[in-house]
Amino acid sequence: MAQSIIEGYILHILDRPHSIFHLPTLRTSIRAGTLPPALRYGARFHRDHKISCLAKRFLEEAKAQLQADLEHVSLENVQACILLASLSAASQQPSSESLYLGIAIHMAEVLQLGECQEKDPTQIRELKRRIWCSLYMADFWCSTGNGLNRKMASFGRLTDLPTDEAAFHGSTALGSGEDSASGPGLWAYMITLVEIFGEIQELSLRAAPSLPDNQSMHVDEQVGLLGQALTSWEANLPEHIRYSKANLLAFRAQGLGGPFVALHQGYYHYRMLLYYQYLDTKRATTEKTARFSKFCQYSALAHSDLLAFAREIGECDVLYAGVGHSTVISSSVLLHTAMFGESDEIIPAQKALQANFEVLQELSRYWPSLDLTIRRLSQFQLRCTEGDAIRAYDFDEWMVAFLLRYHLTLDEKRSRGVTKNDIALFPVC
Numbered sequence: 001m002a003q004s005i006i007e008g009y010i011l012h013i014l015d016r017p018h019s020i021f022h023l024p025t026l027r028t029s030i031r032a033g034t035l036p037p038a039l040r041y042g043a044r045f046h047r048d049h050k051i052s053c054l055a056k057r058f059l060e061e062a063k064a065q066l067q068a069d070l071e072h073v074s075l076e077n078v079q080a081c082i083l084l085a086s087l088s089a090a091s092q093q094p095s096s097e098s099l100y101l102g103i104a105i106h107m108a109e110v111l112q113l114g115e116c117q118e119k120d121p122t123q124i125r126e127l128k129r130r131i132w133c134s135l136y137m138a139d140f141w142c143s144t145g146n147g148l149n150r151k152m153a154s155f156g157r158l159t160d161l162p163t164d165e166a167a168f169h170g171s172t173a174l175g176s177g178e179d180s181a182s183g184p185g186l187w188a189y190m191i192t193l194v195e196i197f198g199e200i201q202e203l204s205l206r207a208a209p210s211l212p213d214n215q216s217m218h219v220d221e222q223v224g225l226l227g228q229a230l231t232s233w234e235a236n237l238p239e240h241i242r243y244s245k246a247n248l249l250a251f252r253a254q255g256l257g258g259p260f261v262a263l264h265q266g267y268y269h270y271r272m273l274l275y276y277q278y279l280d281t282k283r284a285t286t287e288k289t290a291r292f293s294k295f296c297q298y299s300a301l302a303h304s305d306l307l308a309f310a311r312e313i314g315e316c317d318v319l320y321a322g323v324g325h326s327t328v329i330s331s332s333v334l335l336h337t338a339m340f341g342e343s344d345e346i347i348p349a350q351k352a353l354q355a356n357f358e359v360l361q362e363l364s365r366y367w368p369s370l371d372l373t374i375r376r377l378s379q380f381q382l383r384c385t386e387g388d389a390i391r392a393y394d395f396d397e398w399m400v401a402f403l404l405r406y407h408l409t410l411d412e413k414r415s416r417g418v419t420k421n422d423i424a425l426f427p428v429c
Contacts, residue, residue, distance in 0.1 A: 001051065002040075003030050009042030012366075015165060015259040017086060017320040018134035019187050020079045022127050023169040036076060038062040038083035044366050045319070059087055070103070078107045078131055085138065090321035092369045094146045101142050105135050105151050114158060123171050130162050133191050140194050141322065144201050145406045157195065161188035166254050186259045189237060190266065196229050197270045201404055207277055208400045219277075220288060226274055227295065234267065243267075245309060248316065257316030261306060265318060268303035269326040272296055272333055273403055277395040279336050297341065297349075300333035304352035307359050324363045324370045325406045328377055331356045332392075339389055 006026070014021065029035045040062065044055035066080050081104035088096035108114065113132045116125060136157050143150045162168075167182035203226065207219045240247055243264040251260035275296035278289050303326065310316035334356065337349040360377070364370040384392055393399070 002033070002035065005040055005042045005046060005051065006030050006035060007042070008045030009039055012045050012258070012317045012319040013042070015187065015256070016262040016318055017322055018082055018138065019130040019162065019165075019259075020082055020127075020134050022123060022171075024172055036062075036080050036083065037065045038080045038087070041083065041087050059084075059091070073107050073110050075111065075113075075128070075131070078104050078111070078113070078135075081107065082131070082134060082138070085142065086320070089142070089145075090367045090369060097142055098146050098148060101135070101138055102151060105139070108132055108135055109155075114155060116160065123168065126163060126168055129158055129160060130168075130187060132158060133162055133187060137190060137194050140198050140201070144404050147405050150198075157191055161191055163188070165256055165259060183238070186241065186256065186263050189233075189241060190263055193233055193263070193267060193270065196226060196233060197266075197273075199226055199229075200270055200274045204273060204277070204400050204404060208396050216283070220286075220292075223274060223277075223292060224288070227271075227292070230267070230271055230274070243306065248310070249313065252313065252316055255315075257310065257313075258318055261310045261316050261318050265303055265306055265323065265326060268299045268306065269329065271299035272303065272326075272329055275299070276329070276333070276399075276403060279333065279393045280395040281390050282394065296333055297337045297345070300330040300337070301348060301352050303327075303330045304334065304356050308352075308355040311359070311362070319363060319366055321363065321367045321370065324360060324367065327356050327359050327363075329403060331360075331377055335384055336393060339384060 010023065010026070014023070026035075037058070040058040041055055043051050043058055046052045062080065063084060066077065066084065069077065081100045085097045085100035085104065088094070088100060108131065111128075113128045117128075120128070136152055136155075139150050139152045142148075162185050164182040164185040165187070166185075168185065203219065203222050234242065240250065241260075241263075248257060248260055251257050275292045277283070278293040278296060283289060307318070307323070307327065310318065331353055334349045334353045337345050338353065341349060357374070357377075360370060360374045364374060
């Protein structure tokens, strides 16, 4: 049973929201019975309901075992904390997510995971590098998602970024000798991309509520610069890492389709966040702002098409809970297009909305916390078709919280001065 549980983690999660294990070593641990208890959360992906329903119990047991060993500062406990932070987020336990992530970051600092240790074999250095980068990535999401300051802002990212995943996982053992050099991997590009995301977060927080025209023009300039940064990031990707269906199929053949999809769905998500404020009809419309609005709409459609194609071909799963949040953002943009877009944009937007709903349904099979997201998205769609749709896209403090602070509950939103019934119209994750 242990092997089938962990294979669920490998198939659906490994190298997507985090990259903290060396695959051959992980499989060796399964056979040796030395597996981190937190990894048993792969049970939720098991086809046998008798096993999948044990996931919650396994989570509580993993927490208890970690807490009993918390003063043992080790690589294994850093990995366990990352897993428990991820699970806590998906279980709507934001305080626990922040707690476990903070512990993992402090342990990683004590272990000097962010510093190259020449005495370590190549693959050990690579594993440490990946764990540090996973923490660096999670800090951008978790801190803003919970309305907290980033914990790793003063550290900066690593100079040496993760190498090619196929080469890393293809090595037989972590303690083996030097491996041949390989180029940057998917996770290297995830890290350079998330740094732009950090700037998008900061700009979005500054841009609401509605600004005077002179400040609004300054925001437009900043959005233009960050848009150029995203465009340059994509243009500078090696040809085989740029998104295309052919490239996705090639990564799928290597067993890396899921990480490839995770990279590009992140790119489209960040583009949506950057340009989302231009869906607000109260903004003065210029040629530039109209173009930015179209960029947002295109990114939402591209995000949906990517996930739909990945589901169609299979073996490219991105079933971590964060995808639910980005899919809800995509759906809200697509709904805007379906209501206010040009005639030739409406049917593609409607089809993409249906595809997104199927993604959310699939995610909710594994993450029950997403049920609320799906219900509220349905309410949002219904109200927008009945009447006051434009008001839903006011870019204010509430909308920024909807976009970035995905852990806040609806009852905490009061900045708009609207009623509780009005608030219930909006989907959150």
